[in-house]
Amino acid sequence: MLIEFVLNDEPTSVEVPAYKRLADVLREGFNLTGLRSACGKGYCGLCTVVLNEELVYSCMIPVFQIRGKSVQTIEGYAETEGFNDVFEGFKEAGVHLCDYCAPTRTLTTGILLDRYVRPDARQIEEILSSVKCNCTPYETLKKGILLTSQIRQKRLKS
């Protein structure tokens, strides 16, 4: 099946069987390896991407569902100012993520902070529970999220 969609702001198309999962198509067809292929069951969250400006687990999306939609992966997000906010926030808070979860954690934090500009406790918890990895303490991550949120607010004001 020929599927046309926008990938990281560029229109593209791919000829794949329609039942393939989006995670596999992005990794195998486009070599976008920032999203990991881990549990394959929508549990770990390491394959999160942005589909039409919404976070989704790409292992739970059959590729035919992305026809005509826009997909953003961490590789695309890394070019944005939002990514810089997360980078600065995590660096300042001393968030040492492991190689495996770092890209997805960055993406989910960045995108959800667009929605929750000043996150409250419940919203922080929502950001934390989008990705399941044990590498960094919740306290450090919370600090990183709050710092990122402050940096973003400052940037948006200026």
Next chain:
Amino acid sequence: MDEDKFRNRLAGGIRFPEDMTSKKMVYAILIRSPRYQGILEEVDVPKLPENMLFMRAKDLPGKNLMPLPDCALPLLVEDEVLYPGQPLGLLTGADPEILNKIGSQIRCRIRKTPPFPPAAINDPRSTAIIKEIKKGDLDRGMNKAEQILKGEYKMIMPEVPSYPRNNIFCTKEGGRYILHLHTQWPSLVRKLCALAANISRKQVELHFNTAGRTWDSHIWQSAVPAALTVAAASILRQPVRLIEEENIAMSFVPRELNIHYTAGLDHQGRLTALMADLSIDAGAYGCFASEVLTRLCLSSAGFYQCRNIRIRGKAYQTNTPPWFPMAGWGLPQGFFGVEMLANHLAEESGTDPAIWRNLNIVEKGNLYPTSGQVRQRLPLPEMVDDICRKSDFTRKHAAGRQVRQNERELDLLPTGYSGIGMAVSFQGNEFLSRNRVLTASSVTTTLHKEGNLEIILNAVPATPSLLALWKKRISKRLSIPEEQISFILDKPDDQAFSGPSTLSRSSTILTRLIDQSCDLIQKKRFREALPITETGSFRRRTKTDWDEESLIGTPFGTPSFAAAVVDVQLETATMELRVPKIWLSLNCGIILDKSSARSFIEAEVRLALCQCLKKQAIKPSIFPELHIEFNENESKNQRIGGLEGLVLGAVPAAFAQAVSLASGLQINSLPLESGDLLRGVN
């Protein structure tokens, strides 16, 4: 950390084996046995297309054997299938979908054989290892006792997640096989690849990433597929990428640890005799059973003063996938038994658990349960006092008991009960076996003419931040800029062999070896011509220090200690358990990096709570408030201690005691579900 590297990491620039591709690459999948044990009579393979290959044990260019401590595991089944999901062969092909399709058409005929006898039967066919700790005269101790108490404790081990998957990529470049994989044990991978492909160890080059918390449970699992991938690459002369599918061998099998205690107490509540029988499922081959069982026996004996001890452990084989070593190599799991018993004994002798512990913990000059002499003052009594003060343990514990004692007189049912529990544990970063496969460790440091310092570790550090810390440490010691210091995690060498990077060895033993070799370099630096190469090697302790056969001596040179207090709330209406707070006091020498240590502790708390509450994951909303105290003493010659397993050892027993207090039931097994507590309320 280097800013660009950090940015690259967040941006997903780091590549894993599953991300690797190359021209002419073929995919490989493991074909596994169906669901029963028996003699493999025939494997029926459909006609394969030209570019596909099915490789069985006899097709391997080298040996079909993985020499692990206590057993030699076949890489591929030759004749006998011992557990469901055992690898039968490797299928390679250019298209993964066709590969999977043909893989599902491969059938095998297995003549079913009787399974291993059950654990209750003492049959030499199923008993992998028996270990025993013996001290004094047990009968005399029991005769002296005023009170004889018994306890039976059971723990079902939780499923330890294994991300990333065992994907392996192998390519051949100029006579060398370059492997990309995840492992905590590069030396074993190299040795096995060389054996299986019949090549020299120098021909194997490894590249790996640090990723997540891998625990110790999966330390050797990647070695088998790695060896098969290299063997396939050597036959096909093409790059090979092994895709590890989810399979029945990876599906969770509940494993039980059972410990039966009989303890004698005198009129003061002191131990006069301690007898324990423990048994654990070692899986199909019983690999590492000796080390794991020794550590289990050791922790089941605890570190309480007792002249007469007999601890007997049995690791039995079953027709389930081999799974040893578990997280912490058995030491944390054994503490569950002895700490549960300690709380039971304290209760029976009418003493506060903290006071009972301080009364019974071995002191300087006493003998350990393994008859070695305690040469230094143990920090545990102070740690117990300290944690009691901080958590208000004594008052809360007494109040909890009082509430339960008076509850029959109450007309109202409270909306909830609180409970509090305490447990202690220790950890050692050394292996108790003297098997070189496990204990070997060396660090080679070379100061080059240009002033660059190169350090060969032959190990994968548990966290990437350790490398940064070591750099800082060396830079300070040798006054060399950090940019000029580089680490080689693994160097192809025919000689060097290192044990696995587990049990905090990377942060303790490797740091020590790095310090040693740097000191030697510093001494020679301005006296001898460059380059200077120095090697620091880990020296195993002598048999007089620790006898691994009879389990006599001082098991660990520099143990670390932990005391934990767990607060539990039980809602009466729903029997739901919540853990609002955990206090931890840890004594493990210098902490190299508090943030990493804290992260590790938090991860262990999560694993421990999964073990307690039968949950797959502990959500941030129910994660307890952690109060961590590092007891770093201020003496000059401070050691660096290990952290691994300390929390895992102490938290489950403290949790079970807290639940016992809150529910008024004697909790003897973990994990617990709310429904299990119901009968106590009715």
Next chain:
Amino acid sequence: MKQPPYHISIPQNLMDLLSLYRKNPASLLMAGGTHLLNHTLNREGEHYSILSLTQLEELQKISRTDRYAEAGCCVTINRMIETAYIFRSPLLQDTLCQMGPYPIRNSATVGGNLCIPGRRKDLFPVLQLLDTRVEIRYVKPKRNKRMSMKSRWIHINNLLSHDGEINLAEGEMITRVRIPYYDGNFTFHRKVNIKDDFYLSVNCLATIEKGVLSDIRLIFTNEEKLIIRNRDIEANLLGRRFPLGKKDHDQLMGNLSHFYMPNENPYETYLIRNLFRQLLESLADPPENLQGTW
């Protein structure tokens, strides 16, 4: 990853979809796919025929009138949360927020949650309490053999057969849910883990004025097929003044076992009893933040 063989159709309008569904009623309807991909589509060797729904915009609409709000069956859970002001139900909002991590809620849909085979997950009991009606659509051939689309609205209760399964005829599908506004001032929602990923939940909507209960709707579910909404007990509670006297309280608790048969699992029975007691306590002292939020 291994993939079983699929045949996927992506109809561009509802008419085409229903015609295809009528031709092949064994097809699976896929909206978010969160349940299908994990639980249904992983049996090896089976061939699946899938009808995709996500491209149909008419199934993703949310609208409101004076008396009710309507949501298409492909509206995602997060969109429902974001448009909570339209649905005006704190109970519904609470329930939706607890349905998995954020990215999953972006895929999971209302219709999907209602139609999981063998399980009645979080949304069903709440919609049941809100007296939700469900639009069922199907196509029928006319005399000239051309297809015409038919629609009927049924109460969500009638969606289930006696054995608790979804009771739709071949070729029929849920297209919309109509959620009437409820003007009560009291909600109660508790969800307790029974075992693995099964929960017992108690949901209640009520109107209580000056301590007198003028309306109550109460439902217990265990996410399997146990759904209990008993009008007798609701009638028994109506008109009572809270807090209840001890005699009334004991009588109500005593009557509970007549209304609700004890379950096979004693823990479930225990939970039903205790959560009911909690509900009575909560009615006696309603939390302030729950009153008149909307």
